[in-house]
Amino acid sequence: MFNKILLATDDSVPAKKAIDYVQNIAIKYNAEVILLNTYYIPDMFNGKPSEHYMYLSKVEENMKEHGEKILYETSEKMKAKNINVNTLLIKGPTGPTIVSEAEKNNCDLIVMGSRGLGNVTSILISSASNYTIHHAKCPVLLIK
Protein backbone atom coordinates (compact mmCIF):
# COMPACT_ATOMS: atom_id res chain seq x y z
CA MET A 1 0.00 0.00 0.00
CA PHE A 2 2.90 2.36 0.73
CA ASN A 3 5.49 2.29 -2.04
CA LYS A 4 7.01 5.70 -1.68
CA ILE A 5 7.24 7.56 1.61
CA LEU A 6 8.14 11.21 1.95
CA LEU A 7 9.84 12.03 5.24
CA ALA A 8 10.02 15.73 6.00
CA THR A 9 12.87 16.11 8.43
CA ASP A 10 14.87 18.60 10.44
CA ASP A 11 16.78 18.45 13.70
CA SER A 12 13.75 18.55 16.01
CA VAL A 13 12.77 15.83 18.47
CA PRO A 14 9.53 14.73 16.74
CA ALA A 15 11.38 14.59 13.41
CA LYS A 16 13.96 12.27 14.94
CA LYS A 17 11.19 10.04 16.26
CA ALA A 18 9.65 10.07 12.79
CA ILE A 19 12.85 8.57 11.37
CA ASP A 20 12.34 5.40 13.44
CA TYR A 21 8.74 5.12 12.33
CA VAL A 22 9.66 5.53 8.68
CA GLN A 23 12.40 2.93 8.94
CA ASN A 24 9.95 0.42 10.36
CA ILE A 25 7.27 1.15 7.79
CA ALA A 26 9.74 1.12 4.88
CA ILE A 27 11.06 -2.29 5.93
CA LYS A 28 7.57 -3.75 6.44
CA TYR A 29 6.25 -2.44 3.12
CA ASN A 30 9.51 -2.62 1.21
CA ALA A 31 9.02 1.03 0.36
CA GLU A 32 11.29 3.67 -1.09
CA VAL A 33 11.97 6.70 1.11
CA ILE A 34 12.43 10.29 0.03
CA LEU A 35 14.06 12.53 2.62
CA LEU A 36 13.13 16.17 2.34
CA ASN A 37 14.62 19.19 4.02
CA THR A 38 13.69 22.74 3.15
CA TYR A 39 15.28 26.07 3.93
CA TYR A 40 13.80 29.46 3.35
CA ILE A 41 14.09 33.05 4.43
CA PRO A 42 11.00 35.15 3.78
CA ASP A 43 11.73 38.03 1.45
CA MET A 44 11.35 40.84 3.98
CA PHE A 45 13.42 43.44 2.16
CA ASN A 46 11.86 43.11 -1.27
CA GLY A 47 15.11 41.67 -2.52
CA LYS A 48 16.88 45.04 -2.35
CA PRO A 49 20.61 44.51 -2.21
CA SER A 50 21.55 45.96 1.15
CA GLU A 51 23.61 45.07 4.15
CA HIS A 52 20.73 42.93 5.36
CA TYR A 53 20.61 41.17 2.06
CA MET A 54 24.27 40.24 2.23
CA TYR A 55 23.80 39.03 5.76
CA LEU A 56 20.72 37.00 4.88
CA SER A 57 22.36 35.26 1.95
CA LYS A 58 25.05 34.14 4.37
CA VAL A 59 22.38 32.78 6.71
CA GLU A 60 20.73 31.00 3.84
CA GLU A 61 23.99 29.36 2.91
CA ASN A 62 24.38 28.12 6.45
CA MET A 63 20.85 26.73 6.44
CA LYS A 64 21.59 24.90 3.22
CA GLU A 65 24.77 23.39 4.63
CA HIS A 66 22.93 22.35 7.76
CA GLY A 67 20.20 20.73 5.67
CA GLU A 68 22.78 18.82 3.68
CA LYS A 69 24.29 17.54 6.91
CA ILE A 70 20.93 16.36 8.27
CA LEU A 71 20.02 14.65 5.00
CA TYR A 72 23.40 12.95 4.75
CA GLU A 73 23.32 11.61 8.31
CA THR A 74 19.75 10.37 8.04
CA SER A 75 20.19 8.76 4.66
CA GLU A 76 23.35 6.94 5.83
CA LYS A 77 21.40 5.62 8.80
CA MET A 78 18.70 4.28 6.49
CA LYS A 79 21.06 2.90 3.90
CA ALA A 80 22.65 0.85 6.68
CA LYS A 81 19.27 -0.85 7.04
CA ASN A 82 19.05 -1.57 3.32
CA ILE A 83 16.36 0.99 2.64
CA ASN A 84 16.25 2.66 -0.76
CA VAL A 85 16.71 6.38 0.04
CA ASN A 86 16.70 9.53 -2.05
CA THR A 87 17.32 12.99 -0.64
CA LEU A 88 15.85 16.34 -1.61
CA LEU A 89 17.06 19.71 -0.41
CA ILE A 90 14.76 22.44 -1.61
CA LYS A 91 14.59 26.18 -1.13
CA GLY A 92 11.03 27.22 -0.38
CA PRO A 93 8.38 27.58 2.32
CA THR A 94 8.15 24.31 4.24
CA GLY A 95 4.46 23.38 4.05
CA PRO A 96 3.83 24.09 0.34
CA THR A 97 7.14 22.47 -0.61
CA ILE A 98 6.28 19.26 1.24
CA VAL A 99 2.89 19.02 -0.45
CA SER A 100 4.16 19.83 -3.96
CA GLU A 101 7.16 17.49 -3.73
CA ALA A 102 4.94 14.66 -2.48
CA GLU A 103 2.74 15.11 -5.53
CA LYS A 104 5.64 15.49 -7.94
CA ASN A 105 7.28 12.31 -6.71
CA ASN A 106 4.04 10.31 -6.50
CA CYS A 107 4.45 9.64 -2.79
CA ASP A 108 1.63 7.73 -1.13
CA LEU A 109 2.49 8.68 2.44
CA ILE A 110 3.92 11.76 4.12
CA VAL A 111 5.53 11.35 7.54
CA MET A 112 6.45 14.37 9.61
CA GLY A 113 6.86 15.56 13.17
CA SER A 114 4.08 17.69 14.59
CA ARG A 115 6.52 20.43 15.52
CA GLY A 116 9.71 21.43 13.81
CA LEU A 117 12.32 23.99 14.61
CA GLY A 118 10.23 26.97 13.59
CA ASN A 119 9.30 29.89 15.81
CA VAL A 120 6.75 29.23 18.49
CA THR A 121 3.87 30.80 16.62
CA SER A 122 1.76 27.73 17.18
CA ILE A 123 2.59 25.62 20.17
CA LEU A 124 0.83 22.34 19.42
CA ILE A 125 0.98 22.00 15.65
CA SER A 126 3.47 23.84 13.51
CA SER A 127 2.33 25.86 10.52
CA ALA A 128 4.11 23.42 8.23
CA SER A 129 2.25 20.41 9.66
CA ASN A 130 -0.97 22.35 9.57
CA TYR A 131 -0.51 23.28 5.92
CA THR A 132 0.42 19.73 5.01
CA ILE A 133 -2.54 18.01 6.66
CA HIS A 134 -4.90 20.50 5.06
CA HIS A 135 -3.49 20.35 1.55
CA ALA A 136 -1.88 16.93 1.05
CA LYS A 137 -3.62 14.59 -1.36
CA CYS A 138 -2.16 11.47 0.28
CA PRO A 139 -2.33 10.16 3.88
CA VAL A 140 -0.23 11.96 6.47
CA LEU A 141 1.35 10.36 9.53
CA LEU A 142 1.91 12.98 12.18
CA ILE A 143 4.45 12.03 14.85
CA LYS A 144 4.12 13.77 18.21
Place this chain on the structure above:
Amino acid sequence: MFKKILLPVDGTEHSEKTIQCVKDIAKKCNSTVVIFHSYSSNPLYTMDMEEKLRQYSFAIVDKVVAELSNDDISVKSKIMKGHAGQLIIDLAKEENCDLIVMGKHDNNEIKNFLIGSVSNFVIHNSKIPIFLV
Protein backbone atom coordinates in the same frame (compact mmCIF):
# COMPACT_ATOMS: atom_id res chain seq x y z
CA MET B 1 5.39 -0.54 16.37
CA PHE B 2 1.63 -0.04 16.07
CA LYS B 3 0.59 -2.80 18.46
CA LYS B 4 -2.74 -1.24 19.26
CA ILE B 5 -4.56 1.02 16.83
CA LEU B 6 -7.48 3.24 17.77
CA LEU B 7 -9.96 3.57 14.94
CA PRO B 8 -12.79 6.05 15.48
CA VAL B 9 -15.57 5.45 12.95
CA ASP B 10 -18.62 7.46 11.98
CA GLY B 11 -20.24 5.27 9.33
CA THR B 12 -19.57 7.61 6.40
CA GLU B 13 -17.80 7.04 3.09
CA HIS B 14 -14.64 8.76 4.32
CA SER B 15 -14.58 6.30 7.13
CA GLU B 16 -14.59 3.43 4.56
CA LYS B 17 -11.22 4.53 3.19
CA THR B 18 -9.84 4.75 6.70
CA ILE B 19 -10.99 1.22 7.48
CA GLN B 20 -9.17 -0.19 4.43
CA CYS B 21 -6.02 1.57 5.55
CA VAL B 22 -6.26 0.20 9.08
CA LYS B 23 -6.87 -3.30 7.75
CA ASP B 24 -3.65 -3.14 5.81
CA ILE B 25 -1.56 -1.77 8.69
CA ALA B 26 -3.07 -4.16 11.24
CA LYS B 27 -2.29 -7.17 9.05
CA LYS B 28 1.28 -6.04 8.43
CA CYS B 29 1.98 -5.14 12.06
CA ASN B 30 -0.19 -7.81 13.66
CA SER B 31 -1.95 -5.20 15.74
CA THR B 32 -5.12 -5.12 17.80
CA VAL B 33 -7.70 -2.61 16.59
CA VAL B 34 -9.93 -0.70 19.00
CA ILE B 35 -13.03 0.45 17.12
CA PHE B 36 -14.73 3.45 18.62
CA HIS B 37 -17.92 5.33 17.99
CA SER B 38 -19.58 8.05 20.01
CA TYR B 39 -22.93 9.72 19.78
CA SER B 40 -23.87 13.01 21.32
CA SER B 41 -26.92 13.73 23.31
CA ASN B 42 -28.94 16.87 23.72
CA PRO B 43 -31.38 17.84 26.47
CA LEU B 44 -34.02 18.24 23.78
CA TYR B 45 -33.75 14.64 22.63
CA THR B 46 -36.49 12.32 23.84
CA MET B 47 -35.60 8.95 25.34
CA ASP B 48 -36.80 7.37 22.16
CA MET B 49 -34.45 9.41 19.97
CA GLU B 50 -31.49 8.63 22.14
CA GLU B 51 -32.27 4.94 22.05
CA LYS B 52 -32.38 5.09 18.25
CA LEU B 53 -29.01 6.86 18.17
CA ARG B 54 -27.59 4.17 20.39
CA GLN B 55 -28.88 1.41 18.16
CA TYR B 56 -27.53 3.18 15.10
CA SER B 57 -24.12 3.40 16.79
CA PHE B 58 -24.15 -0.33 17.47
CA ALA B 59 -25.01 -0.99 13.82
CA ILE B 60 -22.06 1.12 12.61
CA VAL B 61 -19.59 -0.51 14.98
CA ASP B 62 -20.84 -4.06 14.40
CA LYS B 63 -20.37 -3.66 10.66
CA VAL B 64 -16.73 -2.62 11.06
CA VAL B 65 -16.05 -5.28 13.68
CA ALA B 66 -17.39 -7.93 11.31
CA GLU B 67 -15.33 -6.60 8.42
CA LEU B 68 -12.08 -6.60 10.38
CA SER B 69 -12.57 -9.91 12.17
CA ASN B 70 -13.27 -11.51 8.79
CA ASP B 71 -9.64 -10.78 8.03
CA ASP B 72 -8.45 -12.37 11.27
CA ILE B 73 -7.63 -9.08 12.93
CA SER B 74 -8.17 -8.99 16.69
CA VAL B 75 -10.78 -6.37 17.44
CA LYS B 76 -12.18 -4.55 20.43
CA SER B 77 -15.06 -2.14 20.29
CA LYS B 78 -16.38 0.68 22.38
CA ILE B 79 -19.40 2.95 22.12
CA MET B 80 -19.73 6.02 24.29
CA LYS B 81 -21.89 9.07 24.69
CA GLY B 82 -20.32 12.51 24.68
CA HIS B 83 -17.82 14.80 22.98
CA ALA B 84 -16.09 12.66 20.33
CA GLY B 85 -12.70 14.41 20.37
CA GLN B 86 -12.17 14.26 24.12
CA LEU B 87 -13.43 10.67 24.31
CA ILE B 88 -10.94 9.60 21.61
CA ILE B 89 -8.02 11.16 23.50
CA ASP B 90 -9.11 9.59 26.80
CA LEU B 91 -9.66 6.18 25.26
CA ALA B 92 -6.27 6.20 23.52
CA LYS B 93 -4.66 6.78 26.91
CA GLU B 94 -6.79 4.23 28.72
CA GLU B 95 -6.19 1.49 26.15
CA ASN B 96 -2.50 2.33 25.68
CA CYS B 97 -2.91 2.71 21.93
CA ASP B 98 0.15 3.72 19.92
CA LEU B 99 -1.61 5.03 16.83
CA ILE B 100 -4.86 6.81 16.02
CA VAL B 101 -6.13 6.47 12.46
CA MET B 102 -8.68 9.01 11.32
CA GLY B 103 -10.16 10.43 8.16
CA LYS B 104 -9.43 14.06 7.42
CA HIS B 105 -13.16 14.69 7.29
CA ASP B 106 -15.99 13.88 9.63
CA ASN B 107 -19.71 13.50 9.33
CA ASN B 108 -20.50 17.18 9.53
CA GLU B 109 -20.88 18.48 5.97
CA ILE B 110 -20.73 22.17 6.84
CA LYS B 111 -17.40 21.86 8.57
CA ASN B 112 -16.21 19.43 5.95
CA PHE B 113 -14.34 21.86 3.71
CA LEU B 114 -10.99 21.40 5.32
CA ILE B 115 -10.48 19.13 8.28
CA GLY B 116 -13.26 17.74 10.41
CA SER B 117 -13.63 19.32 13.82
CA VAL B 118 -13.16 15.99 15.56
CA SER B 119 -9.95 15.22 13.66
CA ASN B 120 -8.76 18.73 14.39
CA PHE B 121 -9.35 18.32 18.12
CA VAL B 122 -7.51 15.00 18.17
CA ILE B 123 -4.58 16.32 16.11
CA HIS B 124 -4.07 19.12 18.61
CA ASN B 125 -4.54 17.13 21.78
CA SER B 126 -3.16 13.67 21.10
CA LYS B 127 0.08 12.50 22.68
CA ILE B 128 0.54 9.64 20.19
CA PRO B 129 1.08 9.57 16.41
CA ILE B 130 -1.93 10.21 14.20
CA PHE B 131 -2.46 8.75 10.79
CA LEU B 132 -4.69 10.98 8.66
CA VAL B 133 -6.17 9.20 5.68
